[in-house]
Amino acid sequence: MQVTVKLFATFREGRFRTAVRELPAGSTVGDLVAALGLPPAKLGVLLVNGRHVELDQELREGDTCAIFPKVGGG
Amino acid sequence: MADELSGFLRSAALGGLVDWQSYETAAQLFxxxxxxxxxxxxxxxxxxxxxxxxxxxxxxxxxxRLLAARVTVVGCGGLGGWVVEILARAGVGRLRLIDPDTFDESNLNRQLGATIADLGRPKVEVLAARVAAVNPVVQVTPLAATFREDAGDSLLAGSTLVIDGLDTVAARLELGRCCRRLALPLVHGAVEGWYGQAAVQAPGAALLAAIYPQPAAPAPPAESRPDSLAAVVANVASLQAALALQAILAPEDPFPPGWLMLDLREPELERIVPAAG
Known part of the structure; x- marks a missing residue:
């Protein structure tokens, strides 16, 4: 299945802003995070089609998944 | 005497504008x-x-409205220093500055108050002196204290709104909870590398808890704190100051929902508004 992935802030570095990714059916947001090599300790907001979700959220064909790091400096 | 002061100011005004020299004369006369x-x-x-x-x-x-406003700035390092400068120049009447730290050499690259001469001095005192030099009308209360949730009620009491100038997720979550409990608007900002974010947590809302949903990690030691540049910090602080001014000037308008993500490598500014529920 195909999923649109949007990354933000430091997660863009060495990756991309927006990309369409091919994932095995039944993949979760956590699987996507692992496939992208995003450090779990840095994970912030996760949105699927604009709604807040957890890592165990299952993805479906055509979903848009936005992944934000925790931005915490000041 | 109010009439006399008023009459003096009218006679001193040029094109409806009263200059600083006339303020000084008025202070002496009245x-x-x-x-x-x-x-x-x-x-x-x-x-x-x-x-x-x-x-x-x-x-x-x-x-x-700006003159009557009382803004509390929690954290007066990178973000807080620039926000204080902008709000003071705009004419916000009262600023309460909260920060326990003194200026360190490693602050010079991005913190507005940091100068070689002021290394080692409390940030809140240096910023108070700067505000007094820029706009003496602003009444500044410097508090060299750490923001703690259990002391939040007294630290934030009487504020029109609160600025988040903190530098850890854990402290921000405490401030977010405290402002929620006190039904105070909180203007959030945070930076890392070329990126930043800003938002207004409306009175009673839990936006910070939504932005930082994972359990807060312990604060990293100073040497592993996020990379930070004045070019980015000043941008995010300007967004925070603009959001704060809008909130003071038009309190009847709803706060903008969601949050703003700034990417200064692209560059782009994107508003993120999650669906309700």
Missing amino acids: GVSWPEIERAVLAAGLFPRRYAAQRRLLGQEGQQ
């Missing part, structure tokens, strides 16, 4: 404070010459 003079200037339908460039933008009423 023994009144800077904020009292500024209130009299605005009440008389005049405008301080210091604010001539924002006269049409804010008008008498907007400038009076």
Whole structure:
């Protein structure tokens, strides 16, 4: 299945802003995070089609998944 | 005497603008404070010459609202220092500054108050002196203290709104909870590398808990703190200051939902508004 992935802030570095990714059916947001090599300790907001979700959220064909790091400096 | 002060200010005004020299004369003649003079200037339908460039933008009423506002800035390092500068120049009447730290050499690349001469001095005292030099009408209360949730009620009491100038997720979550409990608007900002974010947590809302949903990790040691540049910090602080000014000037308008993500490598500014529920 195909999923649109949007990354933000430091997660863009060495990756991309927006990309369409091919994932095995039944993949979760956590699987996507692992496939992208995003450090779990840095994970912030996760949105699927604009709604807040957890890592165990299952993805479906055509979903848009936005992944934000925790931005915490000041 | 109010009439006499008013009459003096009217006679001193040029094109409706009252200059600083006239404030000094008024203070000597009538023994009144800077904020009292500024209130009299605005009440008389005049405008301080210091604010001539924002006269049409804010008008008498907007400038009076800023003068009456009490803003508490929690954290006066990178973000907080620039926010204080912008709000003081705009004419916010009262600023309460909260930060336990002194200026360190490693602050010089991005923190507005940091100078070689002031290394080792408390940040809140240096910023208070700077505000006094820029806009003496602003009443500054510097508190060299760490923000703690259990002391939040007294630290934030009486605020019109609160600025998040903190530098850890854990402290931000505490501040977010405290502002929620006290039903105070909180203007959030955070930076890392070329990126930043800003938002307003409306009174009673839990936006910070939504932005930082994972359990807060312990604060990293200073040497592993996020990379930070003045070019990015000043941008995010400007967003926070603009959001704060809008909130003071038009409190009847709803706060903008969601949050703003800034990417200065692209560059782009994107508003993120999650669906409800």
